[in-house]
Amino acid sequence: MSDPTPSSGAPAIRYRNANITYAGGVAAMKDLTLDIAPGQFAVIVGSSGAGKSTLMRSVNGLIPLTSGSVEIFGRPVPTKPGPELRRLRADIGMIFQDFRLVKRLTVLDNVLIGRLAHVPGWRSLLGLWPKKDIEIAFDALERVGIPDKAYVKASQLSGGQQQRVGIARALAQQPKVILADEPVASLDPITSHQVMQDLVRINRELGITTIINLHFLDLAKRYGQRIIGLRHGELVYDGAGDTVTDRQFLEIYGRPPEEDDFLGSAHS
Amino acid sequence: MSAARPPKPSPPWALYGVILAVVGGMTLWSAFGVGLSAREIVCNLGGGTRLLRESWPPDFGFLPRLWGPFLETLQIALIGTVVGGIIAIPVAVLAARPVSPNWITWFLDRNFMNVLRTMPDLFWAMLFAAAVGFGPLAGALALSVFTVAVVSKLFSESMESIDLNLPEAVRAAGGSWVQMVRFSVLPQVWPHYASYVMYAFELNVRASMVLGLVGAGGIGMILNTQRASFEYERVTMIILMVLVAVLVIEQISIAIRRRLI
Numbered sequence: 332m333s334d335p336t337p338s339s340g341a342p343a344i345r346y347r348n349a350n351i352t353y354a355g356g357v358a359a360m361k362d363l364t365l366d367i368a369p370g371q372f373a374v375i376v377g378s379s380g381a382g383k384s385t386l387m388r389s390v391n392g393l394i395p396l397t398s399g400s401v402e403i404f405g406r407p408v409p410t411k412p413g414p415e416l417r418r419l420r421a422d423i424g425m426i427f428q429d430f431r432l433v434k435r436l437t438v439l440d441n442v443l444i445g446r447l448a449h450v451p452g453w454r455s456l457l458g459l460w461p462k463k464d465i466e467i468a469f470d471a472l473e474r475v476g477i478p479d480k481a482y483v484k485a486s487q488l489s490g491g492q493q494q495r496v497g498i499a500r501a502l503a504q505q506p507k508v509i510l511a512d513e514p515v516a517s518l519d520p521i522t523s524h525q526v527m528q529d530l531v532r533i534n535r536e537l538g539i540t541t542i543i544n545l546h547f548l549d550l551a552k553r554y555g556q557r558i559i560g561l562r563h564g565e566l567v568y569d570g571a572g573d574t575v576t577d578r579q580f581l582e583i584y585g586r587p588p589e590e591d592d593f594l595g596s597a598h599s
Numbered sequence: 600m601s602a603a604r605p606p607k608p609s610p611p612w613a614l615y616g617v618i619l620a621v622v623g624g625m626t627l628w629s630a631f632g633v634g635l636s637a638r639e640i641v642c643n644l645g646g647g648t649r650l651l652r653e654s655w656p657p658d659f660g661f662l663p664r665l666w667g668p669f670l671e672t673l674q675i676a677l678i679g680t681v682v683g684g685i686i687a688i689p690v691a692v693l694a695a696r697p698v699s700p701n702w703i704t705w706f707l708d709r710n711f712m713n714v715l716r717t718m719p720d721l722f723w724a725m726l727f728a729a730a731v732g733f734g735p736l737a738g739a740l741a742l743s744v745f746t747v748a749v750v751s752k753l754f755s756e757s758m759e760s761i762d763l764n765l766p767e768a769v770r771a772a773g774g775s776w777v778q779m780v781r782f783s784v785l786p787q788v789w790p791h792y793a794s795y796v797m798y799a800f801e802l803n804v805r806a807s808m809v810l811g812l813v814g815a816g817g818i819g820m821i822l823n824t825q826r827a828s829f830e831y832e833r834v835t836m837i838i839l840m841v842l843v844a845v846l847v848i849e850q851i852s853i854a855i856r857r858r859l860i
Contacts, residue, residue, distance in 0.1 A: 391771055393770065393771060417773045417775060418773065420770070420773035423771070427764070431764055431767070431768035435787070445772050447769065447772055447773060447778045447782065448773030452775060452777060456778070500768075504773070
């Protein structure tokens with residue numbers, strides 16, 4: 332078994348010559364070598380089909396590598412399902428474009444899903460959550476500012492509130508890494524900025540390594556401490572967010588930026 | 600610029616002709632097979648009317664003696680529904696292709712369900728009557744199996760059309776397979792489940808009459824003894840009571856199910 336505590340000095344995420352080829356022969360990741368430092372706020376950009384979602388899902392083993400290696404704080408990501416992979420996933424929170432909440436359950440129940448890997452199986456199945464875990468779930472809801480919604484059904488919240496529940500669920504895992512897959516793509520511009528600011532604030536406050544897939548260039552530039560550009564599964568750009576130029580975007584997208592590539596509005 | 604309009608394709612008359620011939624032929628073949636003949640029906644109608652005359656009016660005096668067996672019928676149906684409904688949950692989960700943990704489990708469970716469904720409820724009633732003796736327990740056991748067959752089939756089908764993105768969210772949080780089922784699959788289909796169980800209860804009330812014929816307890820047993828001793832007015836009373844009960848239960852069930860989904 333691997334060491335549960337991060338070995339000091341190891342990067343949060345470390346890819347070495349990683350490849351992912353799908354059954355149809357499509358190469359979604361090509362020879363990726365990449366280090367992400369602990370506490371970093373990295374944004375992955377690229378057009379659709381560039382392999383952003385694949386990269387994200389290889390961090391928590393939802394999609395296994397075809398070859399090469401990926402390590403999280405020095406622990407290799409298991410390629411087969413089992414307790415080891417579940418323990419690793421317990422340390423990695425994930426946020427989705429479509430929120431992925433159980434609409435029929437309350438907000439608190441949804442956040443408690445983030446505690447599943449930490450409570451005895453039979454207790455979770457019977458819904459007998461330990462007090463400590465309910466406390467953690469409430470803390471997470473407070474951090475995203477909606478503790479008052481705890482006993483409301485998830486289906487009754489607005490899109491922005493639902494995504495906050497999604498973030499709270501990830502936080503309830505007390506994760507070392509947060510993965511956010513297009514977290515604002517289903518939200519309006521104002522809410523998008525609020526959710527991005529929440530994610531940045533959480534990254535600063537808790538020091539959780541955060542990786543976000545975004546397709547809006549202005550959001551990436553504004554919030555990305557580091558920008559990683561993918562094109563056809565290959566790393567084509569890696570640099571600071573505030574220095575990225577239009578020419579470099581041309582390289583990532585294979586075309587000049589257009590109006591659709593910007594979220595616009597609420598832009599300060 | 601638009602392309603030229605295509606001519607209207609002519610209907611496939613030959614195909615229609617073949618279908619009509621096949622269906623017509625099969626109907627005629629079956630009619631001869633069962634000896635369907637208008638003349639015989641008309642000539643023998645008298646026998647039927649005599650039976651109906653003897654069965655009227657229903658013997659309301661018999662009603663008080665029906666209460667016990669009637670309640671027993673309800674109890675048989677209720678136990679069968681509850682026990683069968685609970686067992687149906689894991690059976691259905693393992694038979695839903697996107698949820699089932701692996702191909703072999705799915706295949707075995709699917710076939711298990713098919714076998715359950717192929718056997719008629721009367722078969723189970725006779726089997727359990729032989730095993731635990733004649734009486735309501737045999738009926739309750741038979742209906743439990745029958746309920747598993749009905750509910751698991753419908754329930755596993757509704758699980759095949761759930762939103763499969765939710766399970767990914769639970770797996771990403773480190774949840775096990777059982778937790779994935781409990782927190783992302785079942786919450787999506789509970790209303791369907793409740794509806795199917797209500798439906799199974801309706802079927803069970805009706806079926807528990809028939810089960811009495813093979814000695815599996817309830818009102819069906821009285822029905823059988825009265826019929827055997829030619830007490831047709833009492834038989835009518837029993838059928839009337841069953842009819843009212845089934846209609847009432849059906850209406851309640853329909854009203855509840857409408858609110859569920």
